[in-house]
Amino acid sequence: MQDILFDFISKYVSLTDDEKHALLSLQLFHSVKKGTVLLKAGQKSQESYFVLKGCIRVYYMIDGEEKTTAFYTELDALTPHRVPENAPSDYFISCVEDSMLLISTSDMEMEINSKFPKFEIMCRMLSEELLAKQQIDFDEFKTSSPEQRYLNLLQKRPDLIQRVPQHQLASYLGIKPQSLSRLRARILEKSKA
Amino acid sequence: MQDILFDFISKYVSLTDDEKHALLSLQLFHSVKKGTVLLKAGQKSQESYFVLKGCIRVYYMIDGEEKTTAFYTELDALTPHRVPENAPSDYFISCVEDSMLLISTSDMEMEINSKFPKFEIMCRMLSEELLAKQQIDFDEFKTSSPEQRYLNLLQKRPDLIQRVPQHQLASYLGIKPQSLSRLRARILEKSKA
DNA sequence: TTCATTTCTTCACTTAAGTGAACGAGTTAT
DNA sequence: ATAACTCGTTCACTTAAGTGAAGAAATGAA
Numbered sequence: 444m445q446d447i448l449f450d451f452i453s454k455y456v457s458l459t460d461d462e463k464h465a466l467l468s469l470q471l472f473h474s475v476k477k478g479t480v481l482l483k484a485g486q487k488s489q490e491s492y493f494v495l496k497g498c499i500r501v502y503y504m505i506d507g508e509e510k511t512t513a514f515y516t517e518l519d520a521l522t523p524h525r526v527p528e529n530a531p532s533d534y535f536i537s538c539v540e541d542s543m544l545l546i547s548t549s550d551m552e553m554e555i556n557s558k559f560p561k562f563e564i565m566c567r568m569l570s571e572e573l574l575a576k577q578q579i580d581f582d583e584f585k586t587s588s589p590e591q592r593y594l595n596l597l598q599k600r601p602d603l604i605q606r607v608p609q610h611q612l613a614s615y616l617g618i619k620p621q622s623l624s625r626l627r628a629r630i631l632e633k634s635k636a
Numbered sequence: 637m638q639d640i641l642f643d644f645i646s647k648y649v650s651l652t653d654d655e656k657h658a659l660l661s662l663q664l665f666h667s668v669k670k671g672t673v674l675l676k677a678g679q680k681s682q683e684s685y686f687v688l689k690g691c692i693r694v695y696y697m698i699d700g701e702e703k704t705t706a707f708y709t710e711l712d713a714l715t716p717h718r719v720p721e722n723a724p725s726d727y728f729i730s731c732v733e734d735s736m737l738l739i740s741t742s743d744m745e746m747e748i749n750s751k752f753p754k755f756e757i758m759c760r761m762l763s764e765e766l767l768a769k770q771q772i773d774f775d776e777f778k779t780s781s782p783e784q785r786y787l788n789l790l791q792k793r794p795d796l797i798q799r800v801p802q803h804q805l806a807s808y809l810g811i812k813p814q815s816l817s818r819l820r821a822r823i824l825e826k827s828k829a
Numbered sequence: 830t831t832c833a834t835t836t837c838t839t840c841a842c843t844t845a846a847g848t849g850a851a852c853g854a855g856t857t858a859t
Numbered sequence: 860a861t862a863a864c865t866c867g868t869t870c871a872c873t874t875a876a877g878t879g880a881a882g883a884a885a886t887g888a889a
Contacts, residue, residue: 503779510779524768534775567760574767575717581774582727585810586696586703589876609837617778622876624838629875782846802867815846817868822845 444472444543447495451518455565462559469555471545475538481546482536488523489549497542498606502614503534511615514539514603520569539607589618590626637665637736640688644711648758655752662748664738668731674739675729681716682742690735691799695807696727704808707732707796713762732800782811783819 445467452458458466475481475497482488484504492499494515501513501521512534515521523532556563584592593616596603604612613623638660645651651659668674668690675681677697685692687708694706694714705727708714716725749756777785786809789796797805806816 501775503775505779512775512778524771570764570767574763574770577767577770577774578717581770581777582694582696582705584774585705585777585808586698608835610835615778618875619877620837621839621878625876628838801865803865811845812847813867814848814869818846821868 444495447518448493448545452565455568456561458561462561465555465558469547469551471547471551473544473546475542475544477538477541479538480535481538482523482532482534484533484535485531487529488525488532491523491547491549491552492521492536493545493547494519494521495543495545497544498539498603499536499542499544500539500607500611501534501536502611509611509614511611514600514607514615516600516602520573522570539611584617589616589622590630592616593623593626594630637688640711641686641738645758648761649754651754655754658748658751662740662744664740664744666737666739668735668737670731670734672731673728674731675716675725675727677726677728678724680722681718681725684713684715684740684742684745685729686713686738686740687711688736688738690737691732691796692729692735692737693732693800693804694727694729695804702804702807704804707793707800707808709793709795713766715763732804777810782809782815783823785809786816786819787823 448466449458449463472495481492481499482490492515494517496517498514498516499521500511500515502509502511504510513521521536523536552562552566556566583595587595596612596616607615609623610620613620616623618626641659642651642656665688674685674692675683685708687710689710691707691709692714693704693708695702695704697703706714714729716729745755745759749759776788780788789805789809800808802816803813806813809816811819
């Protein structure tokens with residue numbers, strides 16, 4: 444499990460054994476049961492998450508309905524946005540499957556960043572990468588219909604469709620579960636014909 | 637016009653007169669006529685834009701139709717995403733109104749960053765701010781209907797509705813111009829009743 | 830195991846967006 | 860000044876998503 448982390452980090456910076464030990468001594472690793480709510484709307488989020496194994500999701504509660512906006516799976520990093528600083532969260536984060544996560548508080552990040560400037564460099568690289576990816580995702584979402592979004596997901600993250608409940612997928616695509624069922628039936632119909 | 641820039645920068649870092657002169661010597665200021673295409677799909681984008689006055693937009697050309705995904709107005713910064721590095725752009729950037737822009741190439745950014753580390757700090761702050769804002773915008777877009785998005789825009793960027801052609805606004809909201817007309821008529825109808 | 834709950838699908842109906850066409854108003858070019 | 864074009868709106872019709880209800884299948888708990 445630690446190897447997964449170090450392999451990932453090695454794509455950005457190379458760590459000495461000292462640095463690796465410092466990281467491990469922070470006890471970042473957490474095993475989290477399916478259904479666990481990691482962050483509730485109204486709470487002030489101080490934690491960042493990195494998925495080693497499993498799946499977590501972000502959702503809003505609007506008019507009593509869950510609206511899922513993101514899924515994070517293996518090697519995805521989730522740093523809750525805080526604008527303005529220290530505002531309470533307006534969304535939830537919960538665990539879709541039994542998962543192995545890295546959970547870091549901002550205190551821990553500050554500590555490790557001050558000891559090893561490398562980490563800050565890596566965080567900057569990661570955040571630039573995330574910004575670019577997110578821009579692309581946003582543009583794709585805006586420029587396509589629910590059906591295209593579903594077909595697109597089928598290409599890019601086929602695992603999600605298997606491991607995530609349909610009603611969560613539906614709201615991620617911007618539609619209701621009934622519409623997703625219909626949409627899938629429609630696609631099947633087309634591929635038959 | 638220069639004051640606008642320095643006022644903006646002062647929110648992040650404070651500049652000495654030397655640094656201000658160095659910035660001005662780069663000749664970043666450009667006056668751009670309405671309709672000018674700053675970046676075409678297929679080109680490799682090396683430039684970043686900062687709007688001092690006016691409005692520029694990002695759009696895709698899909699099946700012969702323009703799909704607008706973003707508008708940038710006064711004090712907005714647009715750094716085209718480049719993932720993978722140096723890939724040709726798949727979108728267009730054009731000028732909605734006669735505008736005054738700051739245009740910087742990556743060469744110029746490297747030069748000024750190496751001379752004055754402050755700029756790099758400011759860029760990092762800006763990019764973190766952008767990432768957070770973008771996450772919020774994305775979530776808002778995903779969790780609302782075209783009508784809600786229009787009402788939301790009316791609250792947050794009422795100027796856009798005045799200064800931008802309706803068909804561009806429509807595609808920004810994820811719908812066709814005809815639907816935007818209808819939607820507006822519907823809202824008017826409701827507010828009368 | 831059994832009971833309850835959640836999840837997914839289907840159905841009939843409503844509502845809103847897509848489509849193609851037409852029209853008038855405003856803009857641009859010649 | 861006139862012609863060509865763009866832009867916004869409206870209309871009739873089509874298509875797809877929303878809604879509420881019902882039922883089957885899978886999941887979880889007592």
